[in-house]
Amino acid sequence: MDRASTDLLADLTARGLIHDTxxxxxxxxxxxxxxxxxxxxFDPTAxxxxxxxxxxxxxxxxxxxxxxxxxxxxxxATGMVGDPSGRSDERNLLDLDTLRxxxxxxxxxxxxxLDFTPGTAQAVLVNxxxxxxxxxxxxxxxxxxxxxxxxxxxxxxxVRSRLDSDNGLSFTEFSYSLLQANDFRHLxxxxxxxxxxxxxxQWGNIVAGVDLIRRGLGKSAHAITHPLVTKADGTKFGKSxxxxxxxxxxxxxxxxxxxxxxxxxxxxxxxxxxxxxLRPLEDVRATVEAHAEAPEKRLAQRxxxxxxxxxxxxxxxxxxxxxxxxxxxxxxxxxxxEAALVVVAREVPSSAMQSAQLDxxxxxxxxxxxxxxxxxxRRTLQQKGYRANGVQLDENAQLSDIALLxxxxxxxxxxxxxHHLVEIS
RNA sequence: GGGUCGGUACCCAAGCGGCCAAAGGGAGCAGACUGUAAAUCUGCCGGCUCAGCCUUCGUAGGUUCGAAUCCUUCCCGGCCCA
Numbered sequence: 001m002d003r004a005s006t007d008l009l010a011d012l013t014a015r016g017l018i019h020d021t022x023x024x025x026x027x028x029x030x031x032x033x034x035x036x037x038x039x040x041x042f043d044p045t046a047x048x049x050x051x052x053x054x055x056x057x058x059x060x061x062x063x064x065x066x067x068x069x070x071x072x073x074x075x076x077a078t079g080m081v082g083d084p085s086g087r088s089d090e091r092n093l094l095d096l097d098t099l100r101x102x103x104x105x106x107x108x109x110x111x112x113x114l115d116f117t118p119g120t121a122q123a124v125l126v127n128x129x130x131x132x133x134x135x136x137x138x139x140x141x142x143x144x145x146x147x148x149x150x151x152x153x154x155x156x157x158x159v160r161s162r163l164d165s166d167n168g169l170s171f172t173e174f175s176y177s178l179l180q181a182n183d184f185r186h187l188x189x190x191x192x193x194x195x196x197x198x199x200x201x202q203w204g205n206i207v208a209g210v211d212l213i214r215r216g217l218g219k220s221a222h223a224i225t226h227p228l229v230t231k232a233d234g235t236k237f238g239k240s241x242x243x244x245x246x247x248x249x250x251x252x253x254x255x256x257x258x259x260x261x262x263x264x265x266x267x268x269x270x271x272x273x274x275x276x277x278l279r280p281l282e283d284v285r286a287t288v289e290a291h292a293e294a295p296e297k298r299l300a301q302r303x304x305x306x307x308x309x310x311x312x313x314x315x316x317x318x319x320x321x322x323x324x325x326x327x328x329x330x331x332x333x334x335x336x337x338e339a340a341l342v343v344v345a346r347e348v349p350s351s352a353m354q355s356a357q358l359d360x361x362x363x364x365x366x367x368x369x370x371x372x373x374x375x376x377x378r379r380t381l382q383q384k385g386y387r388a389n390g391v392q393l394d395e396n397a398q399l400s401d402i403a404l405l406x407x408x409x410x411x412x413x414x415x416x417x418x419h420h421l422v423e424i425s
Numbered sequence: 426g427g428g429u430c431g432g433u434a435c436c437c438a439a440g441c442g443g444c445c446a447a448a449g450g451g452a453g454c455a456g457a458c459u460g461u462a463a464a465u466c467u468g469c470c471g472g473c474u475c476a477g478c479c480u481u482c483g484u485a486g487g488u489u490c491g492a493a494u495c496c497u498u499c500c501c502g503g504c505c506c507a
Contacts (some may be wrong), residue, residue: 259461266462296460329461376454379469383455415454417461 008066014281015274017059019200019227022210027222030194035067035120038195039187041128041180042110043075043083044102045094048248049109051260052238054308055226055275057113059197060123062278064114069121071193072110076103076129078180084173085158086201091173103127109247113311124191128183131190135182144182147215148208153177156204177208184209188221195222229275231268247312254309254317255324255347261305262298262325266291269300277307321347327411328419333390338406341421345409350421358399358410358424368420370412380414387413 009028012018021027030036040056042049049057060070079099082091094102107125114123153159153174162169184206187193196206206223213221229237238245245260246252252260264272270288277284291300309318324347327336336344344350349369358364362374365386371377378395380386386393388402389411404410410422 262461264462266460269462294460295462298460298462301460301462325461373472375472375475376470378475380455383468385455415456418454 011281017226017275019225020203021224022222035069036195037069037071037191037193038063038197039071039073039193040197041073041075042106044079044099044106047102047105048246048251049106050238050247051245052229055229056198059226061113064121064123067121070114070123071187072114072125074103074107074110074127076127077132078128081176081179082173083176084162084169090170131186132179144178147212148178158204177205180205181208181212185212185216188213195224197224199228200225201228249313253347254313255321258305258309258321261308262301264301266295269304273300273304333411334405341405341409345421348419348421352423352425355424361397361399364399368412370414370418370420385414
């Protein structure tokens with residue numbers, strides 16, 4: 001276990017997961033001396049975490065695999081205030097019901113990727129509302145505020161950029177880092193948590209906690225941040241055409257989640273594998289090399305998608321997503337099993353129709369949403385953009401001429417990746 | 426309140442009496458090529474009962490054989506003056 005701990009920082013470094021740490025030698029020594037506790041906070045700004053949060057969650061997981069004790073934290077209290085970090089304008093406060101609901105959803109997700117079975121490295125889920133709500137204002141000002149100077153707070157990038165902007169910064173958001181600092185102190189005092197991790201945008205908030213622990217308790221704590229995940233073209237990571245890629249299967253289906261990773265650019269796939277995969281770095285590097293040999297096989301993307309889909313949604317959902325993709329992107333849908341088509345029906349837009357409706361080809365294409373107007377349907381037909389059960393359609397095509405899959409399915413496809421499954425009755 | 430410039434299709438933007446469903450660029454869609462990638466090239470990119478017809482150029486009227494283009498009303502935006 002000591003060996004694992006010693007290697008941990010080296011492994012994280014090799015994976016490009018370390019942006020900044022407090023005194024590195026110190027941290028290394030501490031890690032080598034035995035298991036420690038660490039925490040990462042997640043604010044309930046939505047009713048689900050998204051792929052951008054995975055790096056933080058996996059940070060906890062990596063430490064746990066090395067024998068350390070992770071404390072995933074749901075920001076029931078900090079979520080009420082709003083973190084100004086990385087934002088150019090003031091957040092809208094969420095109402096309490098929404099917040100409570102969000103916390104409960106996020107707590108479920110925080111329990112997915114970590115090991116909660118009893119043991120020295122057992123994960124512990126905490127919520128900062130539990131120790132923040134009971135605190136009285138005057139106590140807070142005396143016990144926390146007194147250890148922090150406004151001068152320091154004003155020096156933070158996140159604060160300064162807002163002061164320079166037209167949008168200003170409310171006192172509420174200004175105080176955010178005090179709450180987070182107090183979290184770290186609380187966890188240090190009551191749970192022996194010595195390390196806080198987070199994204200590089202959290203550095204200021206994290207070291208505020210380190211400072212508070214030193215000034216208030218006379219103890220020394222550690223901080224570590226990971227780089228924020230970026231995309232090759234500079235656009236925000238974690239957004240697909242349909243919006244954010246959520247971890248909640250009701251918000252982003254396991255199939256859509258899988259596809260998000262499958263469609264990662266070649267230039268970024270090695271980086272993402274290093275950052276997200278829990279497999280040993282040598283294995284990851286071997287995959288990347290094999291990928292470079294034959295990039296058209298998308299080996300790296302497939303490994304990445306498989307591992308993360310299994311991790312987040314479980315092996316059954318990952319199998320079903322694989323199968324659906326095989327039907328949709330495989331050469332010949334007529335070979336698909338009926339079970340696979342049932343999966344597909346859940347994953348792509350689908351509808352039920354009478355066989356007579358198929359006589360109206362243009363109408364069907366509009367009804368299924370594969371064309372926004374009959375004109376567009378006609379144009380796309382002229383451009384050979386539609387297939388039905390794998391057969392290319394033209395303007396004179398009759399859908400009724402096409403053999404249904406398993407006697408009742410018609411799989412329509414526009415272009416490469418737009419599908420609609422019609423069940424005929 | 427006065428003056429002035431402007432409001433064109435998803436976005437930017439040309440057009441300034443007929444050849445205008447409206448140049449060009451971007452975005453988007455399809456095809457070729459591919460690898461469910463990137464790049465490139467080609468086509469499309471208001472609607473329909475599609476060799477034709479209908480509805481669009483802030484709004485409502487008007488002039489004209491004919492208007493996105495000229496005149497007037499009103500609405501909205503920029504700038505200057507008060």
